[in-house]
Amino acid sequence: MDQSKRRDDPFKDLPPEMSFEIFSYLNKESFLVTRRVSKNWKFLADSSRKLSFTCDLTDATISTVVNSKEVISCVRIHDFLGGSKHVVSGTRGIGRVLSAADSIQLIGRSINGAEVGKMMKFAAGSLKEIWFQGCHSSLIRPMFNFGKPFECLRKLTISFNILPTHQEAHFLQTLSSPFVAPQLRTLEHLKVIYELVEHEAVVNYPSAEEIFSNYMALAHLLLRYGTSLKNVEIVRNDEVRNAIIDHVKTEALQFSEVQLDELQECEEGLREIQLDSYHTNVLGDEGEFPWILEMSLLQSQNNLKELFFENERCFIDQIPHQPFPFLLSNNPEHLTKINMSLSISPGHEPINLAAFSQCPVLKVLWLEFYLGVSTGVQTINYIGFENLEQLPKTIKSFHLKPRHEDTYSIHHLTRDQVRWIAANLKGLESIWLQLFLTIPAVDQVGAESHSNFDVPTFMELTSGLALKDFNFDILKVVQFGNRLEVGVDNNLNPLVFMELISLEDVREYVRICEGKYGRIVVNRNEEDRVRRVRIAVAATNRN
């Protein structure tokens, strides 16, 4: 190291991981002191670890987290922790801790609402976010009903880790009750999460009525806070969706006149809600769930800026006139961010991307297509695209990302399309593509290569001045005339095992990247190792 180049702060010459190594020796008090030395030290300290420790205040167990990125203080209140028999009880001390926190996370069914209510008196004026995680509805009313509004509360997150039953519906109903709603006048962001770890482990499935009542409770919650809401997230993981779709006989539901009126009322009410951002993992299509109202909410949007949409059961190729849900909103031209995950049928037509030309200010476009059903022997599902050149040139982040669980679907851009991206999306900051290295079959030597990229295109792709991160999944395929096969073994084994092919080709591309970004880690994790090599670069590696 040239000593003359050394700057004042010795930590500035160290790679971050070395600074983290040093900070990792520090005890809590010293660690906190480092945050006050200088901006660089504070940055390094906050990046090095999440400071998490437990305070035993009277008989409560509280763990505090100083979040490394946002300088927020999140206080977690557990009902029981580490086998303790103590129920959280409210004290002035805990209230004081809460008053210094931006957010609290309440975890577990046995938290005593009355006790938490005592603490909330101290925290109501400053809390920005509350997260209920697997809590009981008895917690809510005393927590909010002490006559003091939550003047800063912007975000409410409710997560359930079981299939929705009447109890969960009651939780949502209580949150939209007249006792609670006036305290949450500033609520802008509502996030409701349903997730299961493994639906095969479920013993008792809820009835269709329970699913319906839960759904209506969710709709009423949206209606209650509709005037202040800007962001709505309804998240269901695959396990929840599969469990409900496969095990709950929703088609047997018979609606009364009252319920039908209620449905209509909700649908009309949801049309009044105007959001900036909408995130939904739709439960199913309208054929299976005619009372699904989430599409009504989408259809009513006039000024939506961000859309995250996932639908496992709706095949875009079966709705050719309106394959992309963002078209359902009234003014897709305001959209700046679209993240969609949609299923397709085997043997589908190329996906037409022309619709995105209606989004002239689009900055982020992440698309993920996957096989909604599998039929017989798995073969590689090439997903082709057309009218890619109609994508807005304002795009800064473009991902055609393979779905983790569906390793048989490949987003297959042609060489011309990859060239178009390199030549036209000049402001790209982030990109994720699947690139093909083709080798001709024995009887095809000398034929034109169908690799969808070559060295000049690759260099152009990675030369964008703004590019901060990229992921390229490089697949080796064998070419039979115009036909490509990932792997060749009479289709019995559609995969090329990476152990059997030379990585020299890949190395060349790694070298190109390393010329610009420094050391590159080539990722071949267990899931992917059989048929692709991923070159991934994050901004931190950039020189």
Place this chain on the structure above:
Amino acid sequence: MALVRVISSDGAAFLVSQRLAKRSGKLKTEIETFRKSSDNSEAQPEIRIVTIRAEILRLVLQWLQQHQNDPVLPANQNEQDGRGDAEMGQSQWDRDFLAPMDLGIVMELILAANHLEVKGLLDITCKLVESKITGRTVDEIRTAFKLKSDFKGNEEEQTRLENRWCVEN
């Protein structure tokens, strides 16, 4: 005795035994790579370390010489099974070795120990820097590290407030 020539970024050559050099993970790999690619098994490997200058390389080799009979610590030894070795394994010789060094040299030594994969040296040098932080006030740390506060407005006060409730409780 098999030897290896290790050359620093500023061109100084150090002739050391391969046995000693192999206590550095990086040098060990280089020596083995040289052996595999060389037709002459008697040839003397020459390893150029372009990121470490002579003064620092000499210190690393000096430390290796002193600790040549110590067990080699795995490079990925983590907090649970490795921590404490830095303190427990620090001999009087280590303390005397590090004592005259200014902070800049120690920082370079950390970089060198990391690059050459010398876990024991990395541990004691990191611990030394940590010891210059632990138990000190903000001002004392700034003095020790010759730093000035670059917080603006109420940024420092804000950080102090973020810390306060954690410390008090």
